[in-house]
Amino acid sequence: MTTELCDILSDKMPRVVRGEAAWTTEEAAHLAACSACAAEWRLLRQASMLGDRAAAGIDPARLAAGVLAGVAARRRQDRWTRGAWVTTLAAAAAIALVVWTGKNHGGPGVGAGRDSSPTVTADAGFHLPLAELESLDSEQLQTVLDGLDAPVGEVTPGPAPSFGDLDNHQLERVLRSLEG
Secondary structure, three states: OOOHHHHHHHHHHHHHHOOOOOOOHHHHHHHHHOHHHHHHHHHHHHHHHHHHHHHHOOOHHHHHHHHHHHHHHHHHHHHHHHHHHHHHHHHHHHHHHHHHHOOOOOOOOOOOOOOOOHHHHHHOOOOOOOOOOOOOOHHHHHHHHHHHHOOOOOOOOOOOOOHHHOOHHHHHHHHHHHHO
16 A cells, blocks of 8 residues: 555655665655565665666766767768769759750860751750640740840730630630649
8 A cells, every 4th residue: 555655755765866865764664664665665776776887887988989989970971972962963964064055065076977067956955845835826926936025014915805705715725824
């Protein structure tokens, strides 16, 4: 049966084991008479002895040196890894730039036998399909191109049509452009 004194002793046991408190005569008498409190006290003392033996086997200076060496090694590894990523990205960007421009930067003799006419080079350039412009005919594309060349504010787009003014084909195009 657990009494109020058992709870008080149970709370006080860790402080007594660490040497921060001591038993009073009443507490010592209860500890000798109560088998539950005595078992808990033995368990705490044995656990404390195990902890003391484990702490005695640890060399703090050697442990600190090992931790610091591990941190330094990880920093060196991270620096090398970051450097490798930057180098790889720079090389990929340079290759992409050379491929995208489609020009021969190797000088005379490199790429001999390759047709370097302007039409072939222009055809090998970058192509970006735009879904919004695919359905336009050549006259509509020319209007869009002329609008892009004009300075901002010079071209007035005119009033926006209402949905009632659009035919089925135009409504379908508006819905497709909103879908992405």
